[in-house]
Amino acid sequence: MPDFFVNGQPVHAEPGQTVMQAALAAGHFIPYFCWHPHLSVAGNCRVCMVEVEETGDKGGGGSWMEIACNMPVTEGMRVLTDSDAVRKRRKEILQFITLNHPVDCGICDKAGECTLQDYHYAYNGAPSASRDAKVHATKFFPLSSRITLDNERCILCSRCVRFTREVSKSHALGIQHRGDHSLIRPAEGARFDEDPYSDNVIDLCPVGALLSRSFLYQARVWYLQPTPSVCPGCERGCTVQLWHRKPEWRLQALDARRNTRIERVTPLENPAVNGPWICNKGRDLARLFERERATQAMLKGRAVTLDEALAAARALIAAARRPVALVSSWGSNEELAAFQAALGARLASFVKADRQPEPGERVADDLLIRPDKNPNGAAARALFGAVPAAFPPDTDLVLAWGEGADFGSLPRGAKTILLGAYLAPKNGHADVFVPISIQTERAGHYTNFAGVVSAFSPCFAKPEGVAHAADVFAALGVSKAVIA
Numbered sequence: 001m002p003d004f005f006v007n008g009q010p011v012h013a014e015p016g017q018t019v020m021q022a023a024l025a026a027g028h029f030i031p032y033f034c035w036h037p038h039l040s041v042a043g044n045c046r047v048c049m050v051e052v053e054e055t056g057d058k059g060g061g062g063s064w065m066e067i068a069c070n071m072p073v074t075e076g077m078r079v080l081t082d083s084d085a086v087r088k089r090r091k092e093i094l095q096f097i098t099l100n101h102p103v104d105c106g107i108c109d110k111a112g113e114c115t116l117q118d119y120h121y122a123y124n125g126a127p128s129a130s131r132d133a134k135v136h137a138t139k140f141f142p143l144s145s146r147i148t149l150d151n152e153r154c155i156l157c158s159r160c161v162r163f164t165r166e167v168s169k170s171h172a173l174g175i176q177h178r179g180d181h182s183l184i185r186p187a188e189g190a191r192f193d194e195d196p197y198s199d200n201v202i203d204l205c206p207v208g209a210l211l212s213r214s215f216l217y218q219a220r221v222w223y224l225q226p227t228p229s230v231c232p233g234c235e236r237g238c239t240v241q242l243w244h245r246k247p248e249w250r251l252q253a254l255d256a257r258r259n260t261r262i263e264r265v266t267p268l269e270n271p272a273v274n275g276p277w278i279c280n281k282g283r284d285l286a287r288l289f290e291r292e293r294a295t296q297a298m299l300k301g302r303a304v305t306l307d308e309a310l311a312a313a314r315a316l317i318a319a320a321r322r323p324v325a326l327v328s329s330w331g332s333n334e335e336l337a338a339f340q341a342a343l344g345a346r347l348a349s350f351v352k353a354d355r356q357p358e359p360g361e362r363v364a365d366d367l368l369i370r371p372d373k374n375p376n377g378a379a380a381r382a383l384f385g386a387v388p389a390a391f392p393p394d395t396d397l398v399l400a401w402g403e404g405a406d407f408g409s410l411p412r413g414a415k416t417i418l419l420g421a422y423l424a425p426k427n428g429h430a431d432v433f434v435p436i437s438i439q440t441e442r443a444g445h446y447t448n449f450a451g452v453v454s455a456f457s458p459c460f461a462k463p464e465g466v467a468h469a470a471d472v473f474a475a476l477g478v479s480k481a482v483i484a
């Protein structure tokens with residue numbers, strides 16, 4: 001294991017590590033645009049330039065400049081990351097990188113998260129040294145139906161191109177032309193729309209060149225806060241950040257629904273589950289969570305209070321001779337435990353798939369996407385069996401929790417209790433309908449297909465009239481209870 005020195009301090013390096021890797025791991029900051037820990041080294045932005053002091057026989061006070069991302073650590077090497085020479089070189093590099101970069105920050109979605117902006121103020125801060133007009137390029141190039149490209153902002157770091165070659169393997173992007181006419185473009189014959197991981201390039205882009213069409217001009221990032229969560233799109237259970245409006249920036253006069261909206265979804269890096277990536281389905285969670293909600297308890301379509309609905313459900317369970325439960329594979333570990341404790345001994349319980357693959361969706365691959373489109377099927381199946389091909393004909397009560405229950409296949413005459421979160425025609429057909437909260441309104445854990453447990457936190461309060469499923473189970477398991 002080589003030892004070397006960064007700014008005079010001894011640093012350990014693993015065999016084969018570069019100066020960038022070892023220095024960052026030891027807490028020494030080196031700026032970078034094109035380098036990324038999960039991509040190959042391109043070495044083209046040059047902003048990670050450090051000064052290497054001569055040692056040994058050559059140790060005569062001399063030094064040379066080298067990029068940290070591509071320089072292997074050698075024993076006894078002495079590196080300076082913030083010397084006068086390094087700062088001078090970084091300033092020159094930033095002058096070069098911003099030569100044709102537009103002064104767009106005021107309208108750029110990346111503002112607030114842009115490393116070019118940060119490094120410019122940290123290492124340059126001076127107006128452009130060029131007396132020539134900036135080279136103009138395409139401002140809104142439709143890279144795909146999900147992503148727009150601003151070629152003027154692109155600093156040609158090639159992260160997006162390397163991502164499609166090395167991670168998603170779609171090989172959908174390339175660089176066309178030379179010099180200041182270089183453009184990121186779809187590769188010939190490739191369709192970036194068919195890459196289910198395409199939106200990772202939005203996060204990878206160090207500047208505001210690659211932008212999400214759905215998030216374009218929707219919110220300044222400093223008005224938003226991230227809540228850690230878990231994507232329920234498949235049994236991988238990728239950890240994500242759900243971005244929504246900060247309470248102190250709540251809108252008072254404009255559309256109030258924007259205060260409880262998921263503005264964007266980004267990966268929450270997790271080496272045990274998804275690394276730094278998620279698929280596009282995970283970014284579209286708002287489409288799932290923001291469907292019209294069911295907020296009214298009902299008895300055969302007649303509006304009642306939550307307590308009346310629970311009393312009716314309790315009476316049905318008490319009277320049933322052969323009751324069955326269809327357990328949700330979207331229920332959290334805590335909800336599954338609450339169900340088992342309250343009702344597991346009373347109802348024959350089976351795990352159903354709440355959701356199936358959507359038409360045209362990639363069902364599985366060897367990167368992240370898994371075939372079971374439910375986040376907690378593994379935990380549910382550890383407690384309960386699979387739904388049988390047919391229920392016993394004398395089944396007289398079915399409690400269905402969540403989506404995906406096929407009411408047409410239930411034994412004729414069986415009473416139904418439905419716990420659901422979204423508006424659906426079958427809500428009104430159930431003998432008892434209880435509206436329940438969704439993942440963004442409660443805390444909990446999912447266990448993914450490999451047994452890794454991940455936590456999610458609430459972003460918003462549950463709507464009035466809606467109960468948490470765990471409270472419903474607790475109330476149904478006792479003779480009398482009232483839910484807040």
Ligand code: SF4
Pocket residue numbers: 153154155156157158159160161184204205206207209210
């Ligand atoms: S679009 Fe962004 S990620 Fe791609 S090369 Fe340009 S700056 Fe880099």
Ligand code: SF4
Pocket residue numbers: 231232233234235236237238274278279280281282283368369370
């Ligand atoms: S791979 Fe599965 S869990 Fe991960 S983001 Fe995609 S749908 Fe969600």
